[in-house]
Amino acid sequence: MILRSIRTSHLIILLAAMAFFSSCGSRRSTAYRETRGAKAAEVMSELKSKSLYRFINDWTGVRYKLGGLDKRGIDCSGFALLLNKEIYGLNLPRRSRDQADVIKQKSISQLKEGDLIFFSFGGNGIDHVGVYLNHGYFVHASTTRGVIVDDLSLPAYQRALIKAGPVKD
Incomplete structure (x- = not known):
């Protein structure tokens, strides 16, 4: 006892x-x-495009799924593809590394709402994409947190940043 x-x-x-x-x-x-x-x-x-605001708001929290293209799960390049098609009427390639080939590169300080941002987290070329918003923030489909608005100044993003810019005309 x-x-x-x-x-x-x-x-x-x-x-x-x-x-x-x-x-x-x-x-x-x-x-x-x-x-x-x-x-x-x-x-x-502070987004200029209210349709962009609605699109992001509608997708925020959707989980990440490699190869996904709907509300059951979406990956980063699929999210960038759908956003650009619905908001800007632009057709992008499906893979992030191919999407990077259709942008006009510019410096981070020159980015505008809707510009694409590309990263290399695996060290083997471009493997992630997001869409720039404003004030150093961007939206993307995170592998761990799903679709989310994130701070581009975070060290992990700064280390992995490869290139950024608008889709070429």
Whole structure:
């Protein structure tokens, strides 16, 4: 009985410590997510194209699925393809590396709403694409978070950035 009481008290202390430490860590993360979310909302509210706003709003949160082209799942190049077709009436190739061949490259500081941004995360050429919005933010189909508005200044994106620009006329 005494041994059971000691085990129970140790378990209670362990659970309390885990709750304390996990809540401390999540506050910072939650605050950061809320700040990032507020900035993303501001970026969205400043879009010039209201149809682009509606399109992104309608797709936000759709999960990533390699080769996907619908609300059950979509990949980055499929998202860029559908966005450009519906919003700008442009036909893009299906793969991100092929999409990169149809842009007029320009510097990041010159990007405008709707320009494409290309990345290489795997080190074997272009393997990801997003669409520039404004204030250093872009929308893309993230492999881990689905369709999301993201901050281009994050180190992971800065390291992987390859080229960007509008689709050629």
